[in-house]
Amino acid sequence: MNRFHQRLIELAPLLLFVAMLAFFGAQSPKFLEPRNLANIVAQASSTGILAVGMTFVLLTAGVDLSVGAIMFVAAAVAGKMATAGQPMPFALVVMLCLSLTFGGVNAFFTAQVRVAPFIVTLGTLFIGRGLGLRITETRALNLPDSFLMLGSARFLGLPLPAWLFACVLVLAHVVLTRTPIGRQIFALGHDSEKAKKAGIPTTRILVVVYLISGLCAGLAAVVTLGQLGAVSPKFGEQKEFAAIAAAVLGGTSLFGGRGSVLPGTLLGTLLIQTIENGLVVMNANPYIYPMATATVIFAAVLLESLRRRIH
Amino acid sequence: MPPTPTPSTASKELLSLRDVEKAFFGVRVLKGVSFNVLEGGMLGLVGENGAGKSTLVNILGGNLKPDSGTIHFANALYAPRNPQDAAHCGLAFIHQELNLFPNLSIAENIFLTRFPCASRSPFIRRSLMHERTTALLRQVGLDIPPDRIVQGLSSGERQLVEIAKALSLEARLIVFDEPTTSLSERETARLFNLIAQLRAAGLTLVYISHTLSHVFQLCDDLVVLRDGEVVASGATSSFTPDKLVSLMVGRTLTNLFPQPKPNTVGSQGGVPVLEVRDVSQPGVVNQVSLTLHQGEILGLAGLMGSGRSELARMIFGLAPFQQGAVRVSGEVIHQLSPRNQIRRGMAFLTEDRHREGLCLDGSVADNLALVTLPQHGQPPLGWLSLESVRAAVSRIRSVVRLDTKANDTQPVRTLSGGNQQKVVLGKWLLSQPKVLVLDEPTRGIDVGAKFEIYTLIQDHAAQGAGVLVISSEIEELIGLCDRILVMRQGRLVDDLPRAEFNRERILSAALGSSLEVTA
Numbered sequence: 001m002n003r004f005h006q007r008l009i010e011l012a013p014l015l016l017f018v019a020m021l022a023f024f025g026a027q028s029p030k031f032l033e034p035r036n037l038a039n040i041v042a043q044a045s046s047t048g049i050l051a052v053g054m055t056f057v058l059l060t061a062g063v064d065l066s067v068g069a070i071m072f073v074a075a076a077v078a079g080k081m082a083t084a085g086q087p088m089p090f091a092l093v094v095m096l097c098l099s100l101t102f103g104g105v106n107a108f109f110t111a112q113v114r115v116a117p118f119i120v121t122l123g124t125l126f127i128g129r130g131l132g133l134r135i136t137e138t139r140a141l142n143l144p145d146s147f148l149m150l151g152s153a154r155f156l157g158l159p160l161p162a163w164l165f166a167c168v169l170v171l172a173h174v175v176l177t178r179t180p181i182g183r184q185i186f187a188l189g190h191d192s193e194k195a196k197k198a199g200i201p202t203t204r205i206l207v208v209v210y211l212i213s214g215l216c217a218g219l220a221a222v223v224t225l226g227q228l229g230a231v232s233p234k235f236g237e238q239k240e241f242a243a244i245a246a247a248v249l250g251g252t253s254l255f256g257g258r259g260s261v262l263p264g265t266l267l268g269t270l271l272i273q274t275i276e277n278g279l280v281v282m283n284a285n286p287y288i289y290p291m292a293t294a295t296v297i298f299a300a301v302l303l304e305s306l307r308r309r310i311h
Numbered sequence: 312m313p314p315t316p317t318p319s320t321a322s323k324e325l326l327s328l329r330d331v332e333k334a335f336f337g338v339r340v341l342k343g344v345s346f347n348v349l350e351g352g353m354l355g356l357v358g359e360n361g362a363g364k365s366t367l368v369n370i371l372g373g374n375l376k377p378d379s380g381t382i383h384f385a386n387a388l389y390a391p392r393n394p395q396d397a398a399h400c401g402l403a404f405i406h407q408e409l410n411l412f413p414n415l416s417i418a419e420n421i422f423l424t425r426f427p428c429a430s431r432s433p434f435i436r437r438s439l440m441h442e443r444t445t446a447l448l449r450q451v452g453l454d455i456p457p458d459r460i461v462q463g464l465s466s467g468e469r470q471l472v473e474i475a476k477a478l479s480l481e482a483r484l485i486v487f488d489e490p491t492t493s494l495s496e497r498e499t500a501r502l503f504n505l506i507a508q509l510r511a512a513g514l515t516l517v518y519i520s521h522t523l524s525h526v527f528q529l530c531d532d533l534v535v536l537r538d539g540e541v542v543a544s545g546a547t548s549s550f551t552p553d554k555l556v557s558l559m560v561g562r563t564l565t566n567l568f569p570q571p572k573p574n575t576v577g578s579q580g581g582v583p584v585l586e587v588r589d590v591s592q593p594g595v596v597n598q599v600s601l602t603l604h605q606g607e608i609l610g611l612a613g614l615m616g617s618g619r620s621e622l623a624r625m626i627f628g629l630a631p632f633q634q635g636a637v638r639v640s641g642e643v644i645h646q647l648s649p650r651n652q653i654r655r656g657m658a659f660l661t662e663d664r665h666r667e668g669l670c671l672d673g674s675v676a677d678n679l680a681l682v683t684l685p686q687h688g689q690p691p692l693g694w695l696s697l698e699s700v701r702a703a704v705s706r707i708r709s710v711v712r713l714d715t716k717a718n719d720t721q722p723v724r725t726l727s728g729g730n731q732q733k734v735v736l737g738k739w740l741l742s743q744p745k746v747l748v749l750d751e752p753t754r755g756i757d758v759g760a761k762f763e764i765y766t767l768i769q770d771h772a773a774q775g776a777g778v779l780v781i782s783s784e785i786e787e788l789i790g791l792c793d794r795i796l797v798m799r800q801g802r803l804v805d806d807l808p809r810a811e812f813n814r815e816r817i818l819s820a821a822l823g824s825s826l827e828v829t830a
Contacts, residue, residue, distance in 0.1 A: 178434045180426040183419050187412045194410060197374075199395040199424045257414045 009306050013250055013267040016299070020271065024278030031281045038158060044273035045165035046223040048266065050239055051246035052172045053216025055265045056209045058247055059176075059189045061256025062110060062117035064210065067243060069128025070102045070217035071224065071236030076132040078221075079141035079231040088146045096218040102128060103214015104207075111206035125240070133233060141231045151226025161223040168219065172212075173262040181205060189256030241297075246272050249300040251307065258307075272296055325350040325484055325515045326371075326389075331380035333366055333539075335755075340366050342539045343380070348484065353506075353516040355530030355547065357523065359559050359785070359818070363539040364519055368488055372404050373397040385483065395424075403477030403485045409469050411461050418444035418457040421476045447475040451505055467498030474505065485509065486517040491525060492616055503529065521614055521822060523552055537561045556822070560785075560814045568790030569766050581605035583641065584777040585657075585746045587626060590635030595621045597801040599635070603746065603777040608768065610792035611781045613821050618801040619781045620662055623748050626779075627659040628652050639746060653682065658739035662750040662781070668735040669723050676704045676719040678734050683741045703741055711737040712763055729760025736767060747771060747778045753787060765791055785817050799823040 008015075025032040050067050057064045074095040081091040102124055109120040153160050176182040188195040188205050196202050221236065228235075250268030252259025259265075275292050324347035333341040341363045348354045358364050369375040371382070373391030382389045384400055391397040397404075411420045418440050419426075426435045427443070444457035451471045461469060470490060477485050487506075491499045506529060509516065520526050526533065526547075533550055535543040535558045543550075543558050550558075581604035590599045596618040603609050613619040624630040626637055628647035637644050639655045649659070661667040669678055680687070680700050687699045704719060711733040717726055723734055732752065739747065749768070753761040768791065772778045782788050788795050789812045797805035797820040805820040807813070 174434075178437070180428065180433075180435060183415060183426070183435070184423065186414055187423055190412050190414050194412070197394050198410065199393075199398075257412075 006310050009303065009310060010251070012303055013271060014263070017267055017271045017274065020274045020278065024274070024281065027278070028281045031278060036277070036281065038162070040270065040273050040277045041162045041165070042159040042227075043277060044269045045161035046220040046227070047239065047242045047246060047273065048165045048269035049168050049216050049223065050220040050243040051250075051265045051269050052168050052261055053213035054240075054243040055247045055250075055252050055259055055261050056172070056176075056185065056212045057117070058244070058252045058254060059185050059256060059259055060206060060209050061189045061192070061254075062206070062209070063121065063244065063254075064106060064213045065118065065121040065240050066102060066106060066124035066128055067213060067217040067220070068236040068239035069125045069132065070099045070214055071221035071239060072132035072231075073102070073128045073135070074099050074218050074221040075225050075231045075235050076135040076141070078147075078225060079143055080135055082143045082147065083141060088144070088150075092222055095221055096215065099214045099218030099221065100211060101214075102217070103211040106214065107207040107210035110210060111203045117210075129237075132235070136231060136233065138233050140233070143225060143229050143231070145229070147225050148229040149226075151223065151229070161226060164219065164223060168216065169262055169266055173260075176261055181208065185209065186257055189253075189258075191257075242272060242293075245293075245297050245300050248304055249296065251303075253308070254304060255308075268300070323350055324348060324383075325385060326517075327383045329381045329383075331367075331370065331382065332378045333363075333370065333375065334378055340539045341370075341377070344536070344539070344541055345380075346534045346541055346544050348515055348517060349532070350515055351510070351513055352531045353510060353518060353529060355526040355533045356517060356519045356536065357521075357526055357533060357555065357559060358536035359783075362536040362559070364536055365488070366539075367536075368404065368486060368519065371397065371402060371486060398480050398482075401481065401483035403480060403482035405470060405473050405477070405485060405487045405490055409466075409473055411469055411472060413462040414460070416458045416460055417448070417455070417464075417472050417475075420461055420472060421447065421479050443479070444475070447479050448472075450478055450508075451475045452501065465498070466493040467495065467501065470494070470498075470502065471505070474509075482514070484515040484517065486519070488519045489521065490518075491520065491522060499525075523555060523822060527552070535559060556815055556818055560818055568787075569762065569769055581607060581777075584639065585626070585779070586636075586638040586641075587622075588636045588638070590622070590625060590632050590637070592621075592625065592630070592632040592634075595630075595801055596625070596632070599798075599801075599803055601796060601803065603779055605745075605775050605777055606772050607794065608772050608778045608780060608792045610788035610795035611779060611798060612785055612788055612795055612817050613798035615783065617798040617821065619798045620750050622798070623659065623750050623779070623781055626652075627657060627748060629659075653742065656743075656745035657748065658682075658742060658744035658746070659748045660735055660739060660750060660752055662754060664731055664735050664754075669731060671724040672722050674720045675708075675713070675717055675723055675726070675734060676700070678723050679704045679707055679738050679741065682738050707737040707741050710740065711767060713737065727756075727760075729756040729763075732756050732760065732764060733767075736764065740767070740771065745776050747776055748781075749778065750781045751783065752780065753782070753784075761787075785814050788817075789814065797821050 021032070030036060053067065054064060077098055078091040078095045081094065082088065106121055106124055109115045110117045151159065151161060155163055176185065184195070184200045184205055187198065187200055188202055192202055224236070225231070246268035247259065247265050248254060248268070249271055250260070250264030250266065252264055275296060276289065279289060279292060326348040329345050331341055331344040332339070344363070344367065356364055366375065370377050373394045373396050384402070389400060391400065421444055422440055427439045428434060429436055441457040448455065448457065451474050453468060453471045453475070455468070461472065464472065490502060494502060506516065518526065518530055530547050533544065533547050534541055535555065537559060538561070542561065583602050584605055585603040587599060587601045591597055599622055601609070611619045621630060625632045628649050628651060637647060639652070639657060644651065644655070665671060680703065683703065684695070687696050687703070688694065689696050713733050714730050717730060723731055726734065736752070752768070753764055768778055768780070780788065780792060793809055795807045795812065795817060796803050797817055799821055800823070804823060805816070807816065
């Protein structure tokens with residue numbers, strides 16, 4: 001394994017991204033139009049925000065499987081409130097509080113009780129989906145247009161969800177690279193025993209990390225609501241896997257201690273969304289989509305194992 | 312008898328231990344240890360593996376609490392509750408395995424728990440942090456950028472970073488625990504220069520090492536530990552290398568070992584069951600050849616890191632080697648893997664029974680049956696005959712004399728260390744191995760269980776198997792083996808038949824060049 005190989009593996013997500021742009025661009029001229037590219041970013045924002053929260057969790061060598069379910073519960077409650085005539089800002093605040101609460105439950109059991117995050121968040125996944133189905137009575141809820149406005153309004157040419165995504169990315173990047181807790185997250189993820197011995201407040205960091213993931217799920221729910229304008233029983237379903245795939249594709253290790261939000265998670269998210277968008281623009285057979293997703297996940301896993309070999 | 316501490320002449324003591332006692336599961340590992348470290352001085356702490364040095368370091372570092380006794384540091388009672396306490400008091404430790412995070416930069420490692428931030432700002436002041444780190448690195452003679460990731464540093468450089476960290480914590484006393492084991496000669500020279508500078512700056516140092524020449528070269532005073540007791544202490548000039556070795560070894564002869572059975576003598580006469588020919592792996596073992604005969608108990612002595620465990624792992628197919636061959640019962644094995652070796656009648660008891668030897672949450676029966684499970688399959692589908700498994704388990708339980716209170720369905724985790732080791736040994740004995748490789752078979756178990764394990768080893772050899780025993784306890788090898796090989800730095804350096812067994816000779820061979828004192 002020489003230097004060239006190392007660079008190649010590090011740059012792989014970027015190269016893949018460029019290759020995808022070139023491939024779909026060649027297939028359909030519409031694909032590379034600025035309008036479509038802006039569309040990709042906007043479509044990517046909910047998965048992207050979710051993946052940013054997931055990156056924090058993965059960096060501590062944990063995982064949060066409940067994010068899709070949190071999205072569902074938050075959206076279901078907002079849907080009920082909106083149809084009952086509550087004002088939108090109030091509904092949004094409730095959504096974020098609810099997702100923070102779920103994040104808090106995850107945090108309590110992983111950080112305090114020290115149950116494996118996989119199990120804890122699998123539990124909250126089922127609780128979340130069950131609650132959501134109970135609240136919506138498994139019916140689809142259509143929301144007032146004020147919500148759709150949130151998703152389609154533009155600022156300086158870009159839709160609001162893309163701006164929100166950008167803000168989350170920058171904020172997360174600064175926290176991870178420029179603050180004490182950010183750097184301590186990396187230390188904890190590398191070896192939690194050693195981190196504890198070094199005097200790092202490991203419990204507090206884990207709590208913060210799951211709260212961040214929960215909050216990001218809430219924001220992602222807001223974005224998706226704004227884009228779909230409705231809550232179906234499948235709202236947010238399997239989103240956790242898209243988020244994990246995006247983060248891992250972008251270079252975040254499943255074993256903790258290695259990864260980045262910028263450029264990592266951003267690239268991973270864009271790559272996944274580009275493929276999906278490209279397939280749509282190409283008018284590909286919809287049955288191919290799951291296969292494409294599978295390919296992406298395999299690529300992520302392969303890259304991760306190659307990266308581990310060089311480290 | 313606790314020796315009287317060295318009378319302080321000019322300077323006063325910075326650290327002083329009085330009657331420090333520590334026992335694990337009833338085994339006393341520190342027996343009333345008392346000594347002083349003089350302010351600005353450098354104390355060498357020497358002793359064999361298992362003499363109690365690491366326990367002592369762990370107590371000073373706040374990882375363990377002493378059972379009794381007092382420690383004073385800088386004229387105040389010193390009882391750290393955790394490593395941070397120790398650091399706060401001004402003690403720093405440079406360990407063999409370093410405590411750096413390889414995924415962070417040098418500067419981040421140094422300031423991990425106290426990043427410089429502007430008041431009321433959540434952000435790290437990176438320029439200030441890097442400036443301070445550069446200054447610290449300059450003090451330890453390291454000229455690399457402070458934002459370099461530790462991953463890419465050599466072990467010598469990492470050690471210097473650890474020292475820089477100690478300096479940044481304003482440590483008054485630095486404990487070096489085997490600092491030179493992973494260093495090249497140039498790096499060692501650089502470290503010694505730095506040690507001289509640290510001393511010139513007034514720091515107090517404690518230096519723990521097996522490399523006696525370094526101890527003689529560097530230290531003002533020495534403390535010799537043996538079996539958890541201080542057996543000698545005083546100015547370095549009052550010791551000679553020979554005297555030091557005999558102090559470390561002692562003369563304590565105990566009848567902890569069963570009498571050798573008359574039929575275990577077949578060392579040279581027996582048929583070879585395991586032959587290792589010129590096995591080499593760069594940096595690990597070098598041209599090692601050995602032959603193990605039927606009925607023979609062969610000991611492999613050497614310090615930690617001498618390549619003895621690594622050799623065992625190679626023989627069992629757990630680690631690769633570039634050159635050489637391994638023959639089992641005369642047959643050259645081309646594809647070495649644990650699976651193949653087990654099929655050829657080999658068994659390997661690892662030195663880490665918790666992580667590698669047992670499924671800790673599995674039951675006693677499951678663990679015992681693990682290796683031989685395929686033998687209990689019934690044709691045509693190979694379904695397990697639980698009847699036959701149970702029979703095998705109960706038979707082997709009585710062979711290894713497992714505690715009768717232990718239930719078959721009890722998780723192995725809940726057993727004592729000695730009983731756990733009996734489960735591991737029983738698991739392998741069920742496969743009736745022709746070659747039994749044992750890495751530290753009695754580590755961390757009590758005396759009674761040790762005796763029983765020795766008996767089991769001898770019985771098995773008497774039945775015609777060859778046994779290779781690796782141990783840090785020279786006494787154990789002398790009591791148990793027919794022949795002892797000594798490894799040092801990846802080479803076999805001595806071969807002693809039973810008639811020539813001699814602790815001093817084995818230890819000298821294992822320590823090797825460290826006895827050629829550089830004046």
